[in-house]
Amino acid sequence: MVRIILDTDIGSDVDDAMALALAMRSPEIQIEGVTTVYGNVDLRAKMARKMAQYGKRDDVRVYAGLNRTLLGNREIWMAGHEGDGLLTEDDKLAYEDRHAVDFIIETVMGQPGEITLVAIGPLTNIAACLIREPRIAQNVKEIVIMGGVTRLGDNGMHMRVVEHNIVCDPEAASLVFNSGAPIVMVGLDVTLKVTITEEERRRLLDTGDPLNMALARMIGKWFEFAKEEISYMHDPLTIALLLDRTLVRTEKMNIRVEYDHRPQTGQTIATLDPSGTVDVCLGVDHARAVGLLMDRLIGGRVGSAL
Ligand code: BDR
Ligand code: CA
Numbered sequence: 597m598v599r600i601i602l603d604t605d606i607g608s609d610v611d612d613a614m615a616l617a618l619a620m621r622s623p624e625i626q627i628e629g630v631t632t633v634y635g636n637v638d639l640r641a642k643m644a645r646k647m648a649q650y651g652k653r654d655d656v657r658v659y660a661g662l663n664r665t666l667l668g669n670r671e672i673w674m675a676g677h678e679g680d681g682l683l684t685e686d687d688k689l690a691y692e693d694r695h696a697v698d699f700i701i702e703t704v705m706g707q708p709g710e711i712t713l714v715a716i717g718p719l720t721n722i723a724a725c726l727i728r729e730p731r732i733a734q735n736v737k738e739i740v741i742m743g744g745v746t747r748l749g750d751n752g753m754h755m756r757v758v759e760h761n762i763v764c765d766p767e768a769a770s771l772v773f774n775s776g777a778p779i780v781m782v783g784l785d786v787t788l789k790v791t792i793t794e795e796e797r798r799r800l801l802d803t804g805d806p807l808n809m810a811l812a813r814m815i816g817k818w819f820e821f822a823k824e825e826i827s828y829m830h831d832p833l834t835i836a837l838l839l840d841r842t843l844v845r846t847e848k849m850n851i852r853v854e855y856d857h858r859p860q861t862g863q864t865i866a867t868l869d870p871s872g873t874v875d876v877c878l879g880v881d882h883a884r885a886v887g888l889l890m891d892r893l894i895g896g897r898v899g900s901a902l
Contacts, residue, residue: 598838599626599710599737601700603661604831605634605717606643607678608760610814612716613647614889615831617807619714620651621892622839628703630658631696633717634764635672637663642689643682649689650807661696661721666768673764681817682810696721701729708735712838715772716742716831718761723768726775733777740780740834743769744851744864746876747785759784763862766855773851773864779874780837781851783864786844787830789882794825796890808893829889836885837877843888845879848872 602619606612619625630648632640637660648656664672683689692699700721704711713736715722722739725732743761762769773779792815801812815827837844850872852865866876 597626598624598712599628599707600712600714600838601629601631601703602627603631603633603696603700603713603715603717603721604640604644606632606640606647608634608675608717609830610811610818610827611829611831613643613682613811613814614829615714615716615835616644616647617651617811618832618835618889618892620648620653620656620807622835624839625835627656628711629699630656631661631700631721632658633661633696633721635663635674636678637661639679639683641691642687643679645689645691646682646687647807647810650810658691659694659696659699660691662724664720665718665765666720666723666771669767670765680821681813697724697728700725701732704732704736705729709737712737713739714834714838715739716761716834718765719743719768719772720765723765723771726771726777730775733775736777738778738780739772740782740838741772742782742787742831742834744781744783745785746781746783746849746851746864746866747878758862759864762853762864766853766862769864770853770855773853773874776873780846781864781874781876782830782833782837782844783877784830786877786880787833788828789880790829790833790885791826791882792829792886793827794819796886799890799894803894811893829886832889833880833885836888840888843881843885844877846875846877849874849876851876
């Protein structure tokens, strides 16, 4: 059993909701709690609760976290479509009274070596936990992060681009990557290969299952909003690799995050280091990852490598 806390900016894209759905539909995963981060954390908490309702998982507890960046020195970027296709005005969606940071610290420290933190939004909550209780780094089982870009070229240079979760709060990201905690980093260069299309949306819709239908509606809204015909499954890959590590190829590295206000802010600079603390994903079996996601949601055959 993998015991997780899912720290999410659900609503920024449909992939957070997909990650939560995959976790809820995977018996190997025990969700200790869902924590929300970045901007309108109350709206995000309501979204997570609504997903839990659709998934008939009233046991999934949700805690709202920090609504600003770690230093409060950066604008919050909200797309404006958060909640579209999921929430209605008359939804009564209560979530827990406790702050996400308190919940994470108490849960991790209360069960040393047991809890995996899965971070699929900006790293503000996790950084705040590490400031309040630095021993989180030694007591967490691992931190699986969707964030950053570290594709190494033949010359060992990283790509000079940035990724949303890191660039939104690079100070927080720097603190987390430097904490010494065991980290798995699932970067954009890898997750961009994990995509679904109208075909998968239709398959979800056709199940008639309320959770899948909600996901299908959100994907449809996303197609309209982004004027895209594919939807990127960045965040679900973090959950998928907890189910099957052979989906990804990783290498040990150290990650430095640029966090000053020059143009390179948010870049994740990767250095190969066999004793590094970060397992960086460099490749993914994307067909098998999407297969696993769909099998779990649709309830059919389980991925071949499991
Ligand atoms: C990340 O940014 C968010 O919008 C997605 O949900 C994902 O976590 C991808 O860059
Ligand atoms: Ca996200």
